[in-house]
Amino acid sequence: MSPDSAMDGIDGRVPPSAREITTGQTNRVWSVEGPTPYILKHYGDPSRAANEAAALRLLAGHRAPAPQLLAASSGSSTPPWTAQAALHAKPVHLDRLLADLAEPLAAIHRIPGTHFGRLAGARQNHSWTDYLHDRLRVYAAAAPALPAVAGRLHHEVDASDNAIQPVLLHHDLQPGHLLCGPAGSRLLIDWELAIFGDHRSELARLAVRLDLDDPTPVLPLVSGADATAEGRLHLYWRIHLLADAALSTDRAVRERAAGRLLGPSVR
Incomplete structure (x- = not known):
């Protein structure tokens, strides 16, 4: 204890x-x-x-x-x-989720990290590239039907500018995890998947959890977003789709994620 x-x-x-x-x-x-x-x-x-x-x-x-x-x-x-x-709070309505996330996310993403990956209980990486490659190897092993997708993502990670300063990410944003308190305060619950990493990965994972066909609707949560941020968002979105295709316990989720990865609309 x-x-x-x-x-x-x-x-x-x-x-x-x-x-x-x-x-x-x-x-x-x-x-x-x-x-x-x-x-x-x-x-x-x-x-x-x-x-x-x-x-x-x-x-x-x-x-x-x-x-x-x-x-x-x-x-x-x-x-x-x-x-x-115990919290005297209720989940924020889905229609308000993106707007109400902006302030708490900004506060969380200002917290600097000491490494990349989970805070405790798992391997800690020295670089964001190492972390992404580790995750892709896990997903590829669990999704042997998608080797070409995993291979392309490995190459894109290597081609990206990964000079990232780690910050705290909730990394499991979804409806129900953002609460509204009685005084209008907003707070996030369920931190078991938190990591230190690139804040744009946070948004890409949210786009997957919101079942979006394209992640760009979450881009306004990044202040000063540009073409580089959009490209990074799409890369992370596909990595998170591969995670769902490989590891989700829900067959429908696995199939939907694989379909998006293999579909013509995915970059």
């Missing part, structure tokens, strides 16, 4: 009065009442638990728009868990 896990006796166990609010497939989540109401999250993957805890600690140090981490398990706990402050 980590030092901050002693708050109000939080120990990762599910209290009898807890109400399960699980929505995803990889974790289980409960709402716990008490003197300090909190959200208890059990993870199927210990590396995701370590990464989310590290991200929330970093965000707290920068007073960024994210939940407060109340407690977290040590690496030996089974299952791994975090306890996060």
